[in-house]
Structure formats: C-alpha cells, structure tokens
Amino acid sequence: MSHLHALPGYLTFGGLRPAPSADGTVVSGTAATATPRASSGPEPGHAVEVTRLYVRRGGQTVLREVSLQIPRGSVTGLLGPSGCGKSTLIRSIMGVQRISGGSVTVLGRPAGSPDLRPRVGYVTQAPALYDDLTVDENLGYFARLLGTPADRVDEVLETVDLDHARWRLARNLSGGQRARVSLATALLGEPELLVLDEPTVGLDPVLRRRLWGTFEELAARGTTLLVSSHVMDEAARCDELLLMREGTLLATETPQRLRARTGEQDLEEAFLRLALHAERPARTATGVAS
Numbered sequence: 520m521s522h523l524h525a526l527p528g529y530l531t532f533g534g535l536r537p538a539p540s541a542d543g544t545v546v547s548g549t550a551a552t553a554t555p556r557a558s559s560g561p562e563p564g565h566a567v568e569v570t571r572l573y574v575r576r577g578g579q580t581v582l583r584e585v586s587l588q589i590p591r592g593s594v595t596g597l598l599g600p601s602g603c604g605k606s607t608l609i610r611s612i613m614g615v616q617r618i619s620g621g622s623v624t625v626l627g628r629p630a631g632s633p634d635l636r637p638r639v640g641y642v643t644q645a646p647a648l649y650d651d652l653t654v655d656e657n658l659g660y661f662a663r664l665l666g667t668p669a670d671r672v673d674e675v676l677e678t679v680d681l682d683h684a685r686w687r688l689a690r691n692l693s694g695g696q697r698a699r700v701s702l703a704t705a706l707l708g709e710p711e712l713l714v715l716d717e718p719t720v721g722l723d724p725v726l727r728r729r730l731w732g733t734f735e736e737l738a739a740r741g742t743t744l745l746v747s748s749h750v751m752d753e754a755a756r757c758d759e760l761l762l763m764r765e766g767t768l769l770a771t772e773t774p775q776r777l778r779a780r781t782g783e784q785d786l787e788e789a790f791l792r793l794a795l796h797a798e799r800p801a802r803t804a805t806g807v808a809s
C-alpha cells in the first residue's frame with residue numbers, strides 16, 4: 520500500500536525531521552520546497568507518460584503492460600477495485616516504486632528525478648503528520664517552508680472544513696480529520712502535478728463534493744491532478760478516466776465517451792461492462808486493453 524513520503528505535499532527533506540509514514544518508510548524524490556507558479560494555464564504536452572509499465576511486488580506481477588498519458592491541466596481519475604494496482608501505479612509515477620519494465624515520464628523527466636521535487640505534490644492514503652503539533656502548527660510549519668503567505672493556511676483549513684480543529688493536536692484527530700490535514704498541507708502551494716491517492720476516503724458527501732470542486736479549480740488554473748478512487752460516482756467529476764482492473768488498464772476515456780461506448784449512463788455499470796469485455800478477450804472491444 521502507498522505511504523506518504525517524508526512530508527506531505529511537496530516539501531524538502533533538507534534539514535527537516537521527516538514525518539513517519541505508516542510502515543516507517545521514508546521515501547525521497549517526491550518532495551521539495553515549492554514556489555507557487557506565477558503563470559496559469561496548462562503547458563503543452565502531457566504531464567505524465569507511462570509506456571509498457573510492468574511492476575512486480577511480493578513475487579507477483581501487479582502491473583502489466585500499462586501505457587497511458589495524462590494531459591496537463593486536467594483532473595484525471597484513476598479508478599478500479601481495491602487491489603487492482605492504483606497505488607502501485609501512483610507510486611511508479613512518483614518514482615518511489617521499483618519497476619520491472621517500461622518507462623514513466625513526469626513533466627518531461629524520468630519519474631523520481633530530483634528536479635521534479637518542487638513541481639510535484641503527493642498525498643498518500645496514510646496521512647503523515649507531526650502528532651505532537653497542532654493542526655495549525657503542522658500547516659504553519661509547511662507554509663513557512665514553502666514561503667506561502669500565512670493566510671493561505673486559513674484558506675486551506677476552510678477548504679477541508681477543519682477550522683474548528685485548528686488548535687487540536689494531530690494525534691487527537693480522527694482518521695478522516697488527519698487525512699484532511701494531510702490534504703490541506705498538499706494544497707498549501709501550487710504544484711504542477713498533484714497526485715492524490717484516495718483523498719476522499721472516509722469523508723462525508725458534502726466535504727467530498729467541496730474537495731472535488733477544489734480539484735476542478737486547481738485544474739482550471741493549470742494544475743494537473745491525478746486522483747485515485749474506488750468510488751465510481753466520483754468518476755463523473757473527472758475530465759479523463761483511467762480504468763484499471765487486476766493490474767491492467769482497461770480503458771482511458773472521458774466520462775462521456777465511456778457512457779457512449781458502453782451504452783450505460785451509470786459509470787459503475789459502464790465500468791462493469793468494460794470489465795466483462797476484458798474477461799472475454801475474443802470479443803474485446805476496440806481500444807480496450809487486454
């Protein structure tokens with residue numbers, strides 16, 4: 520499973536005490552001091568290009584022949600059932616996963632390149648916070664590292680609806696609240712690519728909707744977002760969908776194209792239809808990866 524790298528968001532390790540991840544892993548290569556971008560609007564080209572990616576974990580091939588492109592300035596949803604390989608693909612994109620074949624290019628550079636650190640933000644499923652600091656202190660600490668104006672902390676706390684918990688110690692927060700602080704930390708700056716591994720797990724529908732609104736606003740300003748989820752109703756909020764199953768990419772579609780292609784209005788039904796096609800290779804539809 521994925522783990523937050525040393526610091527949530529896109530912060531440097533230099534001279535810092537790394538926050539613990541769930542399994543004690545401390546991963547470099549995804550964090551750095553970030554300067555908010557002055558320009559807005561997407562740059563040309565793809566933010567992420569994955570070509571014929573293979574990954575083995577625990578003696579099993581968990582990603583097979585995965586190829587995809589993620590356009591800049593979009594919200595791309597990475598969807599599929601639990602265990603299909605979403606986190607592993609994300610880890611590969613972040614350059615923290617050993618790969619056994621293929622290539623992964625991020626913002627024109629090999630995944631994990633040190634110079635990507637200020638340009639990429641990453642929030643994993645396991646929030647990593649400083650438990651002995653309050654929410655305000657956690658966010659203030661990262662804001663100072665980023666050189667972000669102090670009032671940005673107010674904004675991100677409002678975005679994740681945690682104003683009321685501002686003065687509480689991180690260790691006393693619920694799991695959902697901790698996840699929201701982690702996300703707030705990642706929102707402090709403005710990375711070119713923001714990768715969020717199941718950011719809405721455990722959140723109530725109102726907050727989920729608000730966060731998806733935030734993702735769309737960020738994309739409108741030129742940020743590329745890759746958001747994994749196994750909740751298919753979130754797929755409708757995405758510009759592009761990467762649909763995974765059992766370590767393979769079933770399809771890359773917009774929600775509209777997916778509905779048209781399968782004849783299903785409900786995206787969950789559409790996904791199931793694609794999955795059934797994949798189980799019958801002889802009848803695989805055009806463009807559906809085997």
Ligand SMILES: Nc1ncnc2c1ncn2[C@@H]1O[C@H](COP(=O)(O)OP(=O)(O)OP(=O)(O)O)[C@@H](O)[C@H]1O
Pocket residue numbers: 520521576577578581599600601602603604605606607608749
């Ligand atoms: N550390 C590990 N060692 C061995 N196998 C692993 C490890 N982590 C994950 N796997 C396996 O790799 C496969 C893909 O796991 P991954 O965490 O990428 O799935 P996922 O789609 O993100 O799942 P979820 O939605 O439950 O988070 C699964 O079969 C899982 O059991």
